Amino acid sequence: MTQDNSSPYPPLSHRIYAVWYRHMRVYSSNLLSNGLPPFLEPLIFLAGIGLGLGKYVPGFGNVPYVVFLAMGLPITTAMMTAAFECSFGTFINLEFNKVYDGMLAAPISVNNLIIGEMLWAATKGFFFAFAVLVVTVPFGVIPLPGGLVMPFIGFITGLMFASLSLLVTSYVKTISFFNFYFTGFLSPMFFLSGVVFPLAELPEVLRYVAEALPLTHPVRLGRSLCLGQLRLELLFDVLYIAAFIALAGYLALKRLRRRLID
Amino acid sequence: MQQPCAISVQNVHKSYGKTKAVNGLSFSVKHAGCFGLLGPNGAGKTTMMKMVYGKAERDAKPEGVINVLGFDPQHNPLNVRHLLGVVPQDDNLDVGLNVYQNLSLFAKFYGLSGSAAKTAIEHLIEMMELTDKRYSKTRELSGGMKRRLIIARALLNNPKILILDEPTTGLDPQVRHMIWDKLRLMKKDGITMLLTTHYMEEAFQLCDDLIIMHKGEKVIEGQPRELLEQSIEKYVLDIVNKERMDKIKDCLNSPSLRADISRETLHIYSNHIVELNEIASQLEPGDYFLRAANLEDLFIKATGRALDDSG
Numbered sequence: 001m002t003q004d005n006s007s008p009y010p011p012l013s014h015r016i017y018a019v020w021y022r023h024m025r026v027y028s029s030n031l032l033s034n035g036l037p038p039f040l041e042p043l044i045f046l047a048g049i050g051l052g053l054g055k056y057v058p059g060f061g062n063v064p065y066v067v068f069l070a071m072g073l074p075i076t077t078a079m080m081t082a083a084f085e086c087s088f089g090t091f092i093n094l095e096f097n098k099v100y101d102g103m104l105a106a107p108i109s110v111n112n113l114i115i116g117e118m119l120w121a122a123t124k125g126f127f128f129a130f131a132v133l134v135v136t137v138p139f140g141v142i143p144l145p146g147g148l149v150m151p152f153i154g155f156i157t158g159l160m161f162a163s164l165s166l167l168v169t170s171y172v173k174t175i176s177f178f179n180f181y182f183t184g185f186l187s188p189m190f191f192l193s194g195v196v197f198p199l200a201e202l203p204e205v206l207r208y209v210a211e212a213l214p215l216t217h218p219v220r221l222g223r224s225l226c227l228g229q230l231r232l233e234l235l236f237d238v239l240y241i242a243a244f245i246a247l248a249g250y251l252a253l254k255r256l257r258r259r260l261i262d
Numbered sequence: 263m264q265q266p267c268a269i270s271v272q273n274v275h276k277s278y279g280k281t282k283a284v285n286g287l288s289f290s291v292k293h294a295g296c297f298g299l300l301g302p303n304g305a306g307k308t309t310m311m312k313m314v315y316g317k318a319e320r321d322a323k324p325e326g327v328i329n330v331l332g333f334d335p336q337h338n339p340l341n342v343r344h345l346l347g348v349v350p351q352d353d354n355l356d357v358g359l360n361v362y363q364n365l366s367l368f369a370k371f372y373g374l375s376g377s378a379a380k381t382a383i384e385h386l387i388e389m390m391e392l393t394d395k396r397y398s399k400t401r402e403l404s405g406g407m408k409r410r411l412i413i414a415r416a417l418l419n420n421p422k423i424l425i426l427d428e429p430t431t432g433l434d435p436q437v438r439h440m441i442w443d444k445l446r447l448m449k450k451d452g453i454t455m456l457l458t459t460h461y462m463e464e465a466f467q468l469c470d471d472l473i474i475m476h477k478g479e480k481v482i483e484g485q486p487r488e489l490l491e492q493s494i495e496k497y498v499l500d501i502v503n504k505e506r507m508d509k510i511k512d513c514l515n516s517p518s519l520r521a522d523i524s525r526e527t528l529h530i531y532s533n534h535i536v537e538l539n540e541i542a543s544q545l546e547p548g549d550y551f552l553r554a555a556n557l558e559d560l561f562i563k564a565t566g567r568a569l570d571d572s573g
């Protein structure tokens with residue numbers, strides 16, 4: 001109470017940072033249970049699918065199957081963590097523990113709150129993609145130095161699925177509804193976005209579907225950059241990603257505002 | 263420029279769909295005063311509070327005005343929230359973090375960090391008597407400690423106004439009295455308070471002025487003591503055994519008596535204790551209770567006995 005509060009409220013960057021920092025602190029207060037799984041999960045997946053199943057699957061071009069698969073893994077992991085954070089996580093903060101109500105009593109605006117949330121989910125995307133890299137690189141399944149691009153693609157993927165998941169959350173009234181989103185949308189997309197097999201193997205109609213799906217683009221971008229294959233086609237992926245984040249993010253902001261302010 | 267009032271509210275309306283939560287409410291809160299919004303559940307108290315700090319937006323039509331320290335919370339919510347602290351009805355602490363961490367995270371929202379944050383936090387932990395619990399996770403705290411922590415959190419930025427939404431609901435008498443003492447000290451320090459409660463004693467203990475709300479409208483406004491003297495009889499006889507009512511029915515015709523029947527109890531109000539004593543003498547000792555009228559009687563007189571189950 002020795003503070004003088006006659007100065008104006010904190011600047012925009014500080015407000016967004018404060019929201020991001022809150023999420024980071026809550027996450028890191030359970031470092032073991034929160035931080036260990038991202039390192040274990042990809043190992044289990046690669047052992048089961050890559051090494052087990054991979055024996056029976058020939059490589060694509062001159063890339064062995066386990067390498068092909070491993071290069072998609074940082075991206076899908078980033079997608080899943082951002083989606084969880086901004087669906088179940090956001091819903092809990094919104095409806096159950098009322099954490100957002102607390103923030104909105106401080107000088108934090110709805111936009112600050114949502115953008116801070118998105119950036120935090122993107123940070124988790126970065127961290128989870130990095131974790132996949134750390135555990136797979138020793139097995140030589142992700143090529144270096146190209147693989148170093150993965151955490152950054154993870155960050156962008158995190159932004160995409162944070163925006164989308166927040167938009168989905170804005171419609172959700174009961175938490176079990178998220179089952180549709182995960183089992184009905186995210187899981188099938190996993191198989192249709194060029195993670196487990198190249199899109200060229202798909203029938204033509206499904207190829208168009210795959211091109212429309214959001215996950216396809218960061219996966220292609222990540223794998224190409226990782227292998228050092230720079231093509232003009234990648235520009236389309238970059239544009240898709242930017243437009244997706246902008247549109248889903250804008251709609252999420254607009255709709256969640258109505259939920260946060262009576 | 264100093265505004266004449268810390269908070270001024272004029273003709274404010276708020277609807278949720280077809281439900282009118284606040285209907286043409288006006289009041290003003292003077293600097294360093296404590297103003298009470300009273301009323302049963304669903305009267306619109308919390309909605310009114312939320313509009314004061316920009317968590318809810320008032321209806322555009324009919325046009326109303328809210329001014330908090332010179333700012334309109336709808337257009338400048340951050341200016342307003344920077345100057346006031348909110349103690350919400352629900353506990354919204356971070357349960358996985360300890361007392362100190364909860365405060366230091368919130369300090370960041372106000373742009374406090376480093377030694378400035380530390381000084382403020384230490385001071386508040388001591389003031390709210392949470393020193394022994396500083397490293398306890400909030401989920402391990404009792405209801406009273408959580409409430410004190412939430413009040414400490416609302417005070418982090420040295421607010422000019424404190425908004426208290428039922429600050430002592432569900433707490434035991436010891437904690438309640440301690441919180442009242444702390445709030446009185448803050449008032450002495452010049453903090454303006456806006457308080458909702460349905461505990462009449464709380465309003466009596468803390469408020470300089472109050473309004474009683476019912477269905478989004480103001481039904482009574484005044485100072486607690488003045489209202490007790492002017493708006494309600496001095497004494498009440500509660501007759502708890504309904505079967506005895508026939509016995510005293512004839513006495514009730516006196517013009518100086520006012521009777522009010524709730525479900526199982528008959529309440530007889532009067533300014534003359536002699537008259538009530540006379541009625542009581544016809545009854546068995548366990549059938550009645552003779553007492554001085556309090557704000558709760560006024561509250562019920564103003565808002566009726568019906569339960570509002572709509573909200």
